[in-house]
Amino acid sequence: MQFKIKVKNSDGTIHWEKYDKPELHTEAQVQQWAVDTIRRFNADLRPGELRREIIRVWTFGDSQEHTWDKLSLVTEPGGFDRMQCRKCGITGKRYGLGQSGVQLDKEFQKKRYIKCIGHLWKHLVMRVSA
Numbered sequence: 001m002q003f004k005i006k007v008k009n010s011d012g013t014i015h016w017e018k019y020d021k022p023e024l025h026t027e028a029q030v031q032q033w034a035v036d037t038i039r040r041f042n043a044d045l046r047p048g049e050l051r052r053e054i055i056r057v058w059t060f061g062d063s064q065e066h067t068w069d070k071l072s073l074v075t076e077p078g079g080f081d082r083m084q085c086r087k088c089g090i091t092g093k094r095y096g097l098g099q100s101g102v103q104l105d106k107e108f109q110k111k112r113y114i115k116c117i118g119h120l121w122k123h124l125v126m127r128v129s130a
């Protein structure tokens with residue numbers, strides 16, 4: 001889910017925080033995540049940081065992040081796992097522990113695959129192969 005949180009700082013200033021969290025699927029989950037995140041922030045303030053308060057949470061659409069599932073049962077020779085996005089179906093490789101993310105396979109190394117377009121792509125593939 002993509003969402004933004006309107007936050008009021010303890011000095012009265014207001015700012016926005018924008019997030020894209022593919023693991024959150026409902027507005028209720030987003031609300032809970034926002035409350036937990038701000039609560040955690042307030043519980044662990046560093047010098048100079050202001051307490052925050054949520055004014056409002058807006059959700060606006062499905063996440064544009066790919067949601068990767070591991071296809072390899074064991075790590076492939078070369079030290080990577082084969083990954084596939086469960087939403088749009090594109091594939092890539094994840095090296096090591098995956099700190100640097102998933103490297104998209106050659107046929108998907110185009111700008112339009114950076115963001116996940118969800119089920120639309122899968123739908124097109126189905127129509128082509130039918």
Ligand SMILES: [Zn+2]
Pocket residue numbers: 065066067085086087088089090115116117118
């Ligand atoms: Zn995707």
